[in-house]
Amino acid sequence: MTDSSAPAAPVDVFAKVRGHERAEQLAAAREANLLPYFHVQDSPALPVVTMEGAEKIQLGSNNYLGLTSDPRVIAAAHGAIDAYGTGLTGSRLLNGTIPLHVQLEEEIADWMGTEEAIVYSTGHQANVGALGTILAPGDTVVADSGDHASILDGCLLSKAKLRPFRHNKLDKLEKQLQRAQGDGGGVLVVVDGVFSMEGDIAPLPEIAALCERYGARLMVDEAHGAGVLGARGAGTSELLGVEEQVDLRMGTFSKSLASCGGFIAGSHEVVEYLRISSRSFLFTASAVPAAVGAALAALRIVRSDEGPALTGAVLDNGRYLRQGLEDLGYAVLQPQRVNPAGAPETDIVTPIVTVTVGDDWKAVLLWRALFDAGVFVNTALHPAVPPSGAALRTSVMATHSREHLDRALEIFGRVKRDFEAEHGELPGPDLHR
Known part of the structure; x- marks a missing residue:
């Protein structure tokens, strides 16, 4: 006979950390050297940074005005x-x-x-x-x-x-x-x-x-x-x-x-x-x-007289990068039509320019190809985005020059051609029209 008064077998509170839904993906990404997170930046948050011994155009920082x-x-x-x-x-x-x-x-x-x-x-x-x-x-x-x-x-x-x-x-x-x-x-x-x-x-x-x-x-x-x-x-x-x-x-x-x-x-x-x-x-x-x-x-x-110039520069850079990515065939949001207080209706592109990819693995593979070619961007996977909404989140600074952005766009174009030849087409601009 079993003793009904005996305590139930204890449940290990740490059990949930083993075999969770992301465990296999995490292990596979690490094994394939595709993990897009926790990469070490060896320099200040400038438009071009050193990450793990190599120069990268930094398109993943929130240092919008370049003031760090x-x-x-x-x-x-x-x-x-x-x-x-x-x-x-x-x-x-x-x-x-x-x-x-x-x-x-x-x-x-x-x-x-x-x-x-x-x-x-x-x-x-x-x-x-x-x-x-x-x-x-x-x-x-x-x-x-x-x-x-x-x-x-x-x-x-x-x-x-x-x-x-x-x-x-x-x-x-x-x-x-x-x-x-x-x-x-x-x-x-x-x-x-x-x-x-x-x-x-x-x-x-x-x-x-x-x-x-x-x-x-x-x-x-x-x-x-x-x-x-x-x-x-x-x-x-x-x-x-x-x-x-x-x-x-x-x-x-x-x-x-x-x-x-x-x-x-x-x-x-x-x-x-x-x-x-x-x-x-x-x-x-x-x-x-x-x-x-x-x-x-x-x-x-x-709040000084320099403020409007910095704000104007980062918004101009956002518009430039967004248009360049659309011209290359990437799926990016269209500019938003807004009615600013005391100003004519205008289109706004914020410093955050997100490229929709859809599939998690495609997003990670595309991130790796960009990283190896010299551009750092952020990878957004579910639950940070909706399911099947994996994206590459880029962001610009006021201190990015046209040369920085043009070089990044050239890399985005080259990587896209090579990527699609091997893995199939990425979502295009029509996705967000």
């Missing part, structure tokens, strides 16, 4: 270390706030046109901290399916009811807002201003109008828009003239602001609540002084 190598930003990071040391060894609540934090928050709020701003140690913490604090069980959050993973993490942490809608589909957003009317709590819509994988822009005027109609608050993640779009470089909300209708704006320092960290900008009452309630702000170490000093210096460059 600006002497003034580097000097500010050094100056912060000299003044405050290498780390603050405590949270902002306790001993981790220095004058640079206060200055940076004041200048971000002024830049964003909001009452206040709060700085987090990372952009991920900013989204998780804001959403996980503002939302609560009983509330509803309506999120675009293309939103960044940190937004989803914050929504899940909050335990609010999550109602996702198909990427940039306004009819689907409205349907979810209608359903949320019966949920009983507060409603927050949260979208990326510029979507990190696709590179396209959220239709914020229409989204803001729907929020107003249904009594929902609106939060916009400007991680990839701040420093790039708008006359002040303040992001998609500024570009599209809806700053007054957006309740919260999030941004990062790890893109245009050449550092690491994140912020939430909004009303005094919301920011004050986050300061005393947001766990990812209260219970994490303050950003190191070098990061804060660098971000402040970069922000001041963006």
Whole structure:
């Protein structure tokens, strides 16, 4: 007889790490030297970098304005270390706030046109901290399916009811807002201003109008828009003239602001609540002084007379690369027609230019061929993109010259010819028309 009171055989909590759905693919990619991740860059994030001993044209960096190598930003990071040391060894609540934090928050709020701003140690913490604090069980959050993973993490942490809608589909957003009317709590819509994988822009005027109609608050993640779009470089909300209708704006320092960290900008009452309630702000170490000093210096460059020239250069480079890739027969998104605030209707191409490939293995093989030929791009596979939506994500900097981009396009053309001769045709431009 068996003893029914005996404990059941224990389940190893680590069992899930063995034989997971990606294990075979990962092993096969490693064996074939096709793994597109964790490659070591041996130089600063310049337009041309050294990776594992060879030069590559860097088309995989979010250093949109090229400020990580600006002497003034580097000097500010050094100056912060000299003044405050290498780390603050405590949270902002306790001993981790220095004058640079206060200055940076004041200048971000002024830049964003909001009452206040709060700085987090990372952009991920900013989204998780804001959403996980503002939302609560009983509330509803309506999120675009293309939103960044940190937004989803914050929504899940909050335990609010999550109602996702198909990427940039306004009819689907409205349907979810209608359903949320019966949920009983507060409603927050949260979208990326510029979507990190696709590179396209959220239709914020229409989204803001729907929020107003249904009594929902609106939060916009400007991680990839701040420093790039708008006359002040303040992001998609500024570009599209809806700053007054957006309740919260999030941004990062790890893109245009050449550092690491994140912020939430909004009303005094919301920011004050986050300061005393947001766990990812209260219970994490303050950003190191070098990061804060660098971000402040970069922000001041963006807000100076140099800012519009940098913004113009990176957008011109995005347009040039997108058109060049389309001319070569790659599947890239068409420019978006937008109505900027106070300006004529125009077409916008952001610094993110994504090439749709479809099949995961084709994407990895194409990435490897480009890498070996001297171009580094990012590979996006499911779940970062929808199933069968594997893509190569390229991104440009203001400091890329036409020579850099022309050389990259020549490599893209040569690689495509050779690749299709061996592996069959890639999706063409008609995919996105």
